[in-house]
Amino acid sequence: MKNEIVISAKNLVSGYKDKVVWEDASFEVRAGEFIVLLGPNGAGKTTLFKLILGLIKPQAGLIEVFGKIPSKGSSSISYFPQKRLIDNDLKLNCIEYVKLVLSGNKLGFSLPKVAKQEEKIALEALKMVDGLKFANKPLSQLSGGEQQKIFLAQAIVQRPKILLLDEPLANLDIKREGELIELIKSVSKKNNMTVILIAHDVNPLLPVIDRIIYIANKKVASGLPSEIITSKKLTELYGSNVEVLKSQSGRIAVLGMEGGTNHEH
């Protein structure tokens, strides 16, 4: 259902032991929204993902996902971690990585009939990201952009309602970056998935995002791109000079964050 609240945070405080990472976070995320999560390194963006996943508990305040306290192991939320080390000697096929999410948390082996079904579901997910041709190729032999596609297939294979993507655009060139964003947008739209994506460079995402959540100076806040993407706000957010330029045709460019490319908005 569109506009249904899927995540809500009230006066949320997060931290480890005595250290507060950020505090006083209150926001809501609605079904089908495409949100970018911004903030400097170490601000606690991944920590917010861990709270949503139920991997850590808040120090104070309340977080609810689908109206409940989050607990790990939910098939409704998918997590796409930031860094994955792929051993170049490893010859494991892409489909094996996609299947992991379907049955990797189970004990024993799948019955042949179930295994066949899992294979079919994994192939469907690969098809959705245009990665069917890689199904039986070793993941280690794929390029960075292709590997990210496989991990996206892994993230959507259970048809989750929420996709948490931790810097999926890192280390991609401009072309691959654009392609992956388009893919994430189209797949999430077709399946009415809510996307929260951590990025350092907001420029390539400007055409697709509905809202921005940002973490800075131990505070979490959210707003529309038009409210956040201003020189004043971003300079405050990153603690260094960031300039937002707007051309007569409506193109926006953010200078001073990573990249600095132009996009229609």
Added chain:
Amino acid sequence: MNINLMGSFSLNLILDLKEMFLYQFMRNAFEAGTLIAIVAGLVGYFVILRRLSFAGHALSHIGFAGAAGAALLSLNPLVGLISFTISGGFFMALLGKKAISRDVQIGIVLAFMLGLGVLFINLYKGYATEAYSLLFGQILGISFSSVKITFWASIFIILLLALFFRQLLFTTLDEEVAEAKGVSLLRLNLVMMFLIAIAVSISVQIVGVLLIFSLLVTPPAIAQRLTSSPVKGMFLAAVIGLLATWLGLFIGYYSPYPVSFFITSIVFSFYILVRIYQKYF
């Protein structure tokens, strides 16, 4: 020390095998060798995937101290070996994955345990024989009671591996996603280190503490280069270890040199051949 009967090789393979199996110690060696090669290959596949080779090596040295201590107390060395490797494995698992990959700290503990083992061996009267078989393996001296222990340990490992196979694979290949999907990393670390501890303990009987890699690391390293499916990789690793062990025992029977030398040389040659083949063909 070598047990060497040097049977006469007749070129009639069936006759040669029949003659070889007349000896109880050769039957024991083949039975234990078969079980160990299979178990080391299956567990070794995960040792390679999880980059735990050095931790496995360290466990064998910890086991050496345990075995030497057991010998000193007139207990079965295998009992000392298993209890020390399991304790060491659990300790490593509780310290977490980051601790397991800390080479320097593991190296320091490894050296200390080896030193402790040397002291125990020195205090024990049967110094040379016991030390030699623990360090370099002595499959031809394996007793029937050790074969029985090896059999039950192997069955247990295979069942445990089958039970946790998918969770081990998930946490190995994609730890963070596995955790988000509700798999307990600590539990799987404990299972993994327990499996390695038992596999190391029984493998020491054949190849010894110092040559443990020849069964636990080399066959799965070859398998990993040859197949793209985890299940096939595990079975291939077991088959490679099995062939090397059988061939090593067979050659060892007809030659004056140690069986562990032949096993290590066979797997090493196979590894080199695969690397050359993959590079040039």
